Amino acid sequence: MRALIADDEAHLREYLEGQLKSVWPELRVIARAANGIEALAMIDxxxxxxxxxxxRMPGLxxxxxxARLVGSAKPPHIVFVTAFDQYAVEAFExxxxxxxxxxxxxxxxxxTVAKLKARVAVPAAAVPAVALQALLAQLGAAAVPATAPASAPLQWIRASHGEETRLIAIEEVIYFQSNDKYTxxxxxxxxSxxxxxxxxxxxxLDEQQFWQIHRSVIVAARHVAGTRQDFRGRLMVQLKGxxxxxxxxxxYVDLFRGM
Structure with a gap:
């Protein structure tokens, strides 16, 4: 069994890892995240x-x-850690x-370890997505993304292209890809x-028109020609032209399950 610990306080990550070594020595902690964004990337x-x-972590x-994990093909077992009793009184109990x-x-x-071992031993005992969605809803988190943005979708982008500044209509965009400092x-x-x-x-962005397929890539749906698997078994999006x-x-593979 492999685990990730996400906490914005380093000493609390170390404390929990030390406690886990005592009660579950065969568990291997493979990643430690200081915020939600790091956690999501490492889980992926x-x-x-x-x-x-x-x-309570910065970023996410x-x-x-x-909420991001609940719709994935094989979500990990989740244990929430909190210093605030109000989160745990009713919803978690x-x-x-x-x-x-x-x-x-x-x-x-x-x-907790006994519960996790029981779920691992009997796969059917894993927490179903609907149960996690219900809990997230009770705690005020949106388990399922909204079907439309809360505000008007982006229409234009001002971007740098060499020494120029371009005004790009959103319909022209094929995909976005994040780099170290830029997108x-x-x-x-x-x-650009x-x-x-x-x-x-x-x-x-209008999520009906733009699909996130990776933590660093968002693609315009109109430019997706299809998908295929490469020799490593990864799902690849093919673009038109x-x-x-x-x-x-x-x-994000569930997005293409019907293709």
């Missing part, structure tokens, strides 16, 4: 079996991360999803750059 890359999510909260109050005692952690905007005649992070950009193919991460 390393596919842990269990994730321990601090509820533990609830936000869980009556849910199939487990939680830990900081700092987790050995006795309480042993109960690349690909259109028919080339690539914007400073808007892809997580913020996603909030401004373009040679490049875009990797679909495991958290």
């Amino acid at each position: 890359e390393q596919a842990p079996d269990v994730v321990f999510l601090d509820i 909260t533990g609830l936000d991360v869980a 009556h849910s199939a999803v487990d939680y830990l109050l900081k700092p987790a005692s050995i006795e309480r952690l042993e109960k 690349s905007v690909f259109v028919a005649d080339g690539e 750059l914007i400073r808007t992070p892809i997580s913020k950009l996603r909030e401004q 373009r040679p490049e193919q875009l990797v679909v991460s495991r958290n």
